[in-house]
Amino acid sequence: MNSNEFSYIKEVAKHKSFSKASKAIGISQPALSNFVRKLEEKLGVPLFDRSISPIEITEFGMAYLEYANDVLNATDRLNNVMSDLQDLKQGEITMGSVVCFSTGYLPGPISVLRKKYPGITFKLIEEKVPEIMNKCLVGDVDMFLTDGRIDDELFDKEELFSERLLMAVPKDAEINDRIKEYKIPTEELLKGKVDYSKIKTLDMNEVRDEEFVLLNEDQHIRRMVDEIFEKAGFSPKVALYTSQTITGLAMSVANVGISFVTETTVKFNNIREHACYYKVGTTEDSTRTMCVAYKKGKYISKAGRKFIEILQQELG
Numbered sequence: 001m002n003s004n005e006f007s008y009i010k011e012v013a014k015h016k017s018f019s020k021a022s023k024a025i026g027i028s029q030p031a032l033s034n035f036v037r038k039l040e041e042k043l044g045v046p047l048f049d050r051s052i053s054p055i056e057i058t059e060f061g062m063a064y065l066e067y068a069n070d071v072l073n074a075t076d077r078l079n080n081v082m083s084d085l086q087d088l089k090q091g092e093i094t095m096g097s098v099v100c101f102s103t104g105y106l107p108g109p110i111s112v113l114r115k116k117y118p119g120i121t122f123k124l125i126e127e128k129v130p131e132i133m134n135k136c137l138v139g140d141v142d143m144f145l146t147d148g149r150i151d152d153e154l155f156d157k158e159e160l161f162s163e164r165l166l167m168a169v170p171k172d173a174e175i176n177d178r179i180k181e182y183k184i185p186t187e188e189l190l191k192g193k194v195d196y197s198k199i200k201t202l203d204m205n206e207v208r209d210e211e212f213v214l215l216n217e218d219q220h221i222r223r224m225v226d227e228i229f230e231k232a233g234f235s236p237k238v239a240l241y242t243s244q245t246i247t248g249l250a251m252s253v254a255n256v257g258i259s260f261v262t263e264t265t266v267k268f269n270n271i272r273e274h275a276c277y278y279k280v281g282t283t284e285d286s287t288r289t290m291c292v293a294y295k296k297g298k299y300i301s302k303a304g305r306k307f308i309e310i311l312q313q314e315l316g
Contacts, residue, residue, distance in 0.1 A: 006068045008035060009047060013061060016054035090119040091303030096132035096144030097124060100244045104268050105145060105290070109314045113307055120303045136295055142304055143294040147220050150293055157291040158308060161316040163263045165224055165286040167202065168275035170255040176276050179206050184277040189266055202278045204232035211239040211257040213248045220288065221245060225260050228281045249275065264315070
């Protein structure tokens with residue numbers, strides 16, 4: 001159905017005359033009569049009673065006008081929604097993330113998204129990684145943040161940025177005096193302007209006798225840290241295990257023990273007190289790549305695509 005089809009029938013019903021309706025519409029009377037006759041043949045019912053003068057619309061014609069009007073109004077609404085989605089005046093994104101990623105990476109990009117596109121609704125699902133992956137596979141989550149170590153047969157991924165793993169030593173620890181030449185300037189770290197080629201790598205044996213705050217064994221950063229310890233040739237003395245990187249950093253600030261954090265944990269968590277930060281391991285050992293992942297072949301909405309762009313711009 002198109003608007004012409006509807007308006008033609010509406011005008012004939014209004015004027016109760018094909019000749020008067022044709023003048024109002026601006027087409028010839030034979031063309032209008034032919035159009036209505038073909039429509040009646042297609043519908044299989046008469047829309048007008050031509051046996052009387054002036055002609056009258058039939059009950060079928062009345063039903064046609066009522067429902068045709070609803071269809072055209074719905075089409076207009078659909079066109080408006082499509083236009084709004086295309087212009088990002090509305091839309092919805094459901095993002096999956098573990099808590100430490102949510103607090104470290106998402107606040108800034110979501111703020112930028114909301115300022116630029118206030119009509120986009122953002123829903124954040126915070127679960128453990130296996131639960132988030134399952135929700136993504138069944139369609140409950142559009143995309144999720146991950147460190148890139150995912151099944152490429154199930155998920156597509158787009159890289160956001162790479163970051164280094166750093167060692168955070170309590171500021172009051174005596175060892176800082178002995179290893180001060182290795183310290184990363186906190187101001188440069190917060191601004192993202194550290195030139196690691198000019199920073200010396202700390203020999204892990206310097207901290208062999210210190211106590212550590214480590215993540216639980218099921219986490220990627222913990223596996224990276226374990227490899228660094230293994231290459232150094234010793235097992236660490238553990239004061240505390242935790243499930244969150246930011247918690248480990250808080251424990252280091254409180255002088256509980258040495259922890260391992262990523263650059264973004266330091267940069268994006270609005271920490272008032274800092275530990276002393278050091279470069280450890282090789283670039284390969286201590287670098288991870290963060291990605292946005294989604295179900296293999298899944299269509300990502302224009303709003304979702306825009307958010308991925310913002311993540312890359314804000315975090316890269």
